[in-house]
Amino acid sequence: MRRFSWFNATSLTLGFAFLYLPMILLVVYSFNESRLVTVWAGFSTKWYGELLQNEEFLDAAWVTLKVAFFSSTIATVLGTMAAYVMIRAGRFPGRTLFSGMIYAPLVMPEVITGLSLLLLFIGIGLDRGVLTVVLAHTTFSMCYVSVVVSSRLSTFDQALEEAALDLGASPFESFTLITLPIIAPAVISGWLLAFTLSLDDLVIASFTTGPGATTLPIKVFSAVRLGVSPEINALSTLLISIVTVGVITASLVSKRAAVQRRREEQAAQRTA
Amino acid sequence: MAESVFAPWNDPEAKPLIQFKGVTKRFGDFTAIDDLTQNIYEREFFALLGPSGCGKTTLMRMLAGFEEPTEGQILLNGVDIGHVPPNKRAVNMMFQSYALFPHLSVYDNIAFGLRREKKPKDEIHARVKEMLRLTRLDRFAQRKPHQISGGQRQRVALARSLAKAPKLLLLDEPLGALDKKLREETQFELMDIQEKTGTTFIIVTHDQEEAMTVASRVAVMDEGRIVQVATPDVIYEAPNSVYVADFIGDVNLIRGTARARPTDTPPETVAKPEPEPKPAPAPRETASAPAPERAAPQPNTLGRALHDKLLSPIFGKWLEDEPRRLPPPTAPEAPRAAAPETTAPSPQPQDIPPGGLEIDWSEGQAAIIAANGDPALDGEKVVLALRPEKLGIAKTRPQAPNTLKGKVIDIAYLGNISTYHVEIEGGVMVKAQAANTRRIARRDITWEDEVWLSFTATAGVVLKDE
Numbered sequence: 001m002r003r004f005s006w007f008n009a010t011s012l013t014l015g016f017a018f019l020y021l022p023m024i025l026l027v028v029y030s031f032n033e034s035r036l037v038t039v040w041a042g043f044s045t046k047w048y049g050e051l052l053q054n055e056e057f058l059d060a061a062w063v064t065l066k067v068a069f070f071s072s073t074i075a076t077v078l079g080t081m082a083a084y085v086m087i088r089a090g091r092f093p094g095r096t097l098f099s100g101m102i103y104a105p106l107v108m109p110e111v112i113t114g115l116s117l118l119l120l121f122i123g124i125g126l127d128r129g130v131l132t133v134v135l136a137h138t139t140f141s142m143c144y145v146s147v148v149v150s151s152r153l154s155t156f157d158q159a160l161e162e163a164a165l166d167l168g169a170s171p172f173e174s175f176t177l178i179t180l181p182i183i184a185p186a187v188i189s190g191w192l193l194a195f196t197l198s199l200d201d202l203v204i205a206s207f208t209t210g211p212g213a214t215t216l217p218i219k220v221f222s223a224v225r226l227g228v229s230p231e232i233n234a235l236s237t238l239l240i241s242i243v244t245v246g247v248i249t250a251s252l253v254s255k256r257a258a259v260q261r262r263r264e265e266q267a268a269q270r271t272a
Numbered sequence: 273m274a275e276s277v278f279a280p281w282n283d284p285e286a287k288p289l290i291q292f293k294g295v296t297k298r299f300g301d302f303t304a305i306d307d308l309t310q311n312i313y314e315r316e317f318f319a320l321l322g323p324s325g326c327g328k329t330t331l332m333r334m335l336a337g338f339e340e341p342t343e344g345q346i347l348l349n350g351v352d353i354g355h356v357p358p359n360k361r362a363v364n365m366m367f368q369s370y371a372l373f374p375h376l377s378v379y380d381n382i383a384f385g386l387r388r389e390k391k392p393k394d395e396i397h398a399r400v401k402e403m404l405r406l407t408r409l410d411r412f413a414q415r416k417p418h419q420i421s422g423g424q425r426q427r428v429a430l431a432r433s434l435a436k437a438p439k440l441l442l443l444d445e446p447l448g449a450l451d452k453k454l455r456e457e458t459q460f461e462l463m464d465i466q467e468k469t470g471t472t473f474i475i476v477t478h479d480q481e482e483a484m485t486v487a488s489r490v491a492v493m494d495e496g497r498i499v500q501v502a503t504p505d506v507i508y509e510a511p512n513s514v515y516v517a518d519f520i521g522d523v524n525l526i527r528g529t530a531r532a533r534p535t536d537t538p539p540e541t542v543a544k545p546e547p548e549p550k551p552a553p554a555p556r557e558t559a560s561a562p563a564p565e566r567a568a569p570q571p572n573t574l575g576r577a578l579h580d581k582l583l584s585p586i587f588g589k590w591l592e593d594e595p596r597r598l599p600p601p602t603a604p605e606a607p608r609a610a611a612p613e614t615t616a617p618s619p620q621p622q623d624i625p626p627g628g629l630e631i632d633w634s635e636g637q638a639a640i641i642a643a644n645g646d647p648a649l650d651g652e653k654v655v656l657a658l659r660p661e662k663l664g665i666a667k668t669r670p671q672a673p674n675t676l677k678g679k680v681i682d683i684a685y686l687g688n689i690s691t692y693h694v695e696i697e698g699g700v701m702v703k704a705q706a707a708n709t710r711r712i713a714r715r716d717i718t719w720e721d722e723v724w725l726s727f728t729a730t731a732g733v734v735l736k737d738e
C-alpha cells in the first residue's frame with residue numbers, strides 16, 4: 001500500500017471537482033422547487049413532470065434518436081469497410097494519402113465540415129431535414145468508426161482468414177463467418193461511439209438541419225438562449241443517468257467476461 | 273526386400289503428386305524461391321528443413337494458394353494449380369499459429385470446412401466424430417479454443433485440416449509451440465495419423481531432429497533452393513555439401529587438399545577375401561570395402577536405364593542427388609562403439625581399402641586417409657566432414673587408419689553420451705562423442721589430457737570446399 005500523501009489527496013480532489021462539480025450542480029438544481037436556477041427553494045420533481053409534457057422536447061428527442069440510429073448504422077458499415085480495406089489492401093500507390101484522408105475529418109473543425117456539407121446540399125438541391133442531418137452525421141462519425149475498427153483489425157491474425165479460405169470458404173464467407181464475429185466488439189464500440197457523437201452534435205446539425213428536424217442539442221441550445229429553465233436541468237440529468245448506467249453496465253459485463261475467460265484458460269492449462 | 277521399401281522417388285514409373293517445375297517466387301527484388309524443381313509423391317512424409325528465412329513458408333503458401341509463383345509451374349496430379357485460389361484446392365494447411373477460430377467450439381472448428389462443401393448434416397457429423405476420435409478430442413468437442421490446452425489446440429488444428437481428407441496436408445512448423453516431451457509424443461502421433469489416413473504430408477521445420485524422425489525424405493533448403501533431397505539416413509551419412517553436413521547434426525569439418533591414392537589393387541578384387549584373412553571380429557569386415565551395390569535397395573535394371581537415359585538428361589542436377597547412397601558399413605566401427613575408451617582391436621594397415629583420397633590438412637601431419645573419397649577431387653581444396661560419434665578417443669595411440677593427437681579442452685556431459693572437445697595439433701578443434709557406458713567416476717579421460725582420436729578410412733565424407 002502506498003502511504004497517504006496530502007499532495008495526492010489534494011490533486012485528486014481538485015481534479016474530480018473540476019470534472020464533476022458542474023454536473024453535480026446541474027443535477028441538484030434539477031430538483032429545485034423554484035424556477036430560478038440559482039436559488040434553492042426546496043426539493044421537487046415537478047420539472048421532470050413538465051419535461052414529459054413538453055411536446056417540443058419529446059419531438060426533438062425522437063428526431064435525435066432517429067438521426068443517431070441511422071447515421072451511426074450507416075457510418076459503422078462504411079467505416080468498417082474502409083478500415084478493412086485499408087488494413088487488408090496491402091501496399092498500393094497512394095495508400096498513405098488514402099488512410100490520411102480517412103482520418104482527416106477527426107481534426108477538421110466542425111464548423112468547416114458543417115459549412116461544406118451545407119454548401120453541398122444546397123448545390124445538389126437537397127431539401128434540408130432529417131435526411132441531410134443523417135448524411136452529415138454519417139460523414140463525420142464514419143472516420144471514428146474506422147479508427148476503432150482498424151485498430152482492432154491491425155491485431156487481427158490474418159491466418160484466421162487464410163485458414164477459412166484454405167478450408168473452402170469464399171472470401172465473403174470468410175469475412176462474415178470468421179472476421180466479423182471476431183471483431184464484433186470493436187464494431188459495436190464503433191457504433192456506440194458514432195451514436196453518442198451524433199446524439200450530442202450541435203454544430204454540424206445546426207448547419208445541415210431544416211424545418212421539422214430540430215435535434216435535442218439544437219433545442220436545448222436555443223431554449224437556453226431564452227434563459228436556463230429547470231426543465232433543461234431535468235433533461236440533462238436524465239441524459240447523465242442514462243449514460244452513467246450504460247457505462248457502468250458495459251464495464252461490469254466486460255470485466256465479468258474477462259474474469260470468466262481467464263478462469264477457463266487456467267482450467268484448460270491444468271487439465272492439459 | 274526392395275518391394276517392401278517405400279521409395280517411390282526411385283521408381284521412374286511412379287507419378288508424382290506434386291511437381292514443382294522451375295518455380296521462382298520474388299517479392300519485389302527479393303527472390304524467396306529460386307528456380308526450384310522437385311517431385312513429391314503420394315503418401316510421402318516430406319520434410320522441408322532449413323534456417324529461418326530460406327523460403328520454407330513461402331513454398332508452403334504457394335502450395336496452399338496464398339502466393340502465386342512468379343515463374344514456373346506447380347502441378348498437383350499433373351494439373352497446374354498455380355492460379356487456383358486457395359478455397360478451390362484439394363490441399364489443406366495446418367497453420368503454425370494453429371489459427372483456430374476463437375468464437376467457434378472445437379466441434380464447429382472441425383466442421384467448418386465440411387460445412388462449406390454443403391454436405392448433408394449427418395455426413396458432416398459422422399466425419400467430425402471420426403476426426404475427434406482420431407485426435408482423441410471427443411471430450412472437448414463443445415469447448416472453445418481458449419478452454420483447452422496448447423497440445424489439445426494443436427490436435428484440433430490437425431483434425432480440422434484433415435477433416436476434408438485433402439490429398440495433401442501442409443504442416444508449417446506444427447510443433448513449434450509445444451514443449452519437448454509433448455513434441456516428441458506428437459511427432460509419433462503425426463506419423464501414426466499419416467499412416468492411417470494415407471495422406472501426403474509436407475512438414476516445415478527448422479528442427480533437424482524432428483525432420484529426421486518423421487520424414488520419409490528430407491529436403492534441406494538454403495536461400496530459396498533445395499540443396500539436397502534424400503532419406504534421413506543418407507542426408508546424415510552422405511551429405512552432398514558442407515552446408516548440409518553442417519546443418520544436420522554435429523559435424524567436424526577438417527579442411528585440406530586432396531591427393532588421389534594409388535589404386536594398387538583394383539576395387540573388384542577387394543571384395544574377395546584378402547590373401548591372408550585375419551580372424552575377424554565381425555564376419556563382414558572383409559566385405560566392407562567398396563561394395564556399394566549392396567548397401568541400398570536399388571531400382572531394377574530397366575528402371576535404372578530409364579532413369580539414366582530419360583529422366584536425368586531432362587531434370588538434370590536435381591535427380592543426380594537422388595542416387596546418393598550410404599557409405600558401406602565399416603567393420604572397425606562396431607568394436608569401437610562398444611568400448612569407446614579402450615584401445616580397440618584395430619585393423620592392420622593393410623585393411624585400409626585402396627583408392628580414394630588422402631587429405632593433407634596440416635603441415636607436418638600425416639595425411640588423413642579417406643578411402644571413400646572421390647579420386648576426381650585430386651588436387652582440389654576439400655573438407656572432410658566427420659561426425660563426432662564416428663571418432664574414437666583414447667589415451668594411448670590406437671592402431672587405426674587415421675589417428676590425431678590432441679588435448680582435451682572441454683567435456684560436455686550429456687548423460688547418455690559425452691562430447692569431448694579436443695584441440696588437435698595444428699590448432700583445429702575436433703569434437704568426439706563417446707557413450708557413457710561406465711559411471712562417471714570411473715572414466716579416465718579428463719580436462720587437459722593428451723588423447724588420441726581415431727577413425728576409419730571411410731568414417732568421414734569428403735566434400736568439395738565451397
Ligand SMILES: Nc1ncnc2c1ncn2[C@@H]1O[C@H](COP(=O)(O)OP(=O)(O)O)[C@@H](O)[C@H]1O
Binds near residue numbers: 304323326327328
Ligand atoms: N509477403 C512477403 N513480402 C516480402 N517478403 C517476403 C514475404 N513473405 C516472405 N518474404 C521473405 O521471403 C523470405 C523467406 O521467407 P519464409 O518463406 O517465411 O522463410 P522461412 O519460412 O523459411 O523462415 C524471407 O526473407 C522473408 O522476409
Ligand SMILES: [Mg+2]
Binds near residue numbers: 328329
Ligand atoms: Mg516460416
